[in-house]
Amino acid sequence: MGSGTRVAVAGLGGLGHLAIKLAVAxxxxxxxxxxxxxxxxxxxxLGAHDLIISTDATHMAAARDRFDVVIDTISAPHDLEPYLRLVAMDGTLSHLGHLGPVTVQTTDLLVGRKKLSSAGSGGRPATEAMLEFCAAHDITADVEVLPSGQVNKALDRLARNDVHYRFVLDMSDLS
Structure with a gap:
């Protein structure tokens, strides 16, 4: 990824907002x-140039075959087909968010020579390089800090999907 690469990030949450920051940097x-x-x-x-509404068929059709890389950070089970349609010839859909089983029609990959990838830990050297890159480009996670005494409030808000990227519990209120 770099200058001239067209990247789309599906899912603007805890993982997605960092993917956007990294792609922009x-x-x-x-x-x-x-x-x-x-x-x-x-x-x-966060620096994105465009917003594509996935529930709008016209938006999705206009973005067909547009991106070299689509980074899928959606944590819930979902159909990959609409996102594969956005991937350009020889491009990649990188599926990172949902950790369960997925179903892909092989023809969705064959037409356009598209690739489906995922990623685990890059190991210690890659993690160190990524953290150095983040430090050099002032990339940090956007978090909401709550005192640990509000853990139940945080869990309730998580259940309602009422969190802005990530919660961090501040443990300094524990004795």
């Missing part, structure tokens, strides 16, 4: 794919 033309336009301001603030 690498010089990629970066777009966000979200279910609603409610994330437009956040996408722009």
């Amino acid at each position: 690498l010089g990629a033309e970066t777009s966000v794919i979200s279910r609603s336009k409610d994330k437009a301001a956040d996408a722009s603030r």
Whole structure:
């Protein structure tokens, strides 16, 4: 990924917002794919050039075959087919968010010579290089800090999907 690479990040959450920051810092033309336009301001603030509404058939059709890389950070089970349609010839759909089983029609990969990838830990050297890159480009995770005494509140909000990227529990209130 770098200058001239067209990248889309599906899912603007805890993992997605960092993918956007990294793609932008690498010089990629970066777009966000979200279910609603409610994330437009956040996408722009993070440096994305465009927001594609995944629930809008016209938006999705206009973005067909547009991206060299689509980074799928959606944590819930979902159909990969709409995201594979956005991948350009010889491009890659990198599936990172959902850790369960997925189903892919082979023809969705064959037409356009598309690749499906995933990633685990890059190991210690790659993690060190990534952290150095983040430090050099001032990339940090956006988090909401709550005192550990509010753990039940955090769990309730998580259940309601009412978290802005990530919660961090501040343990300093424990004796």
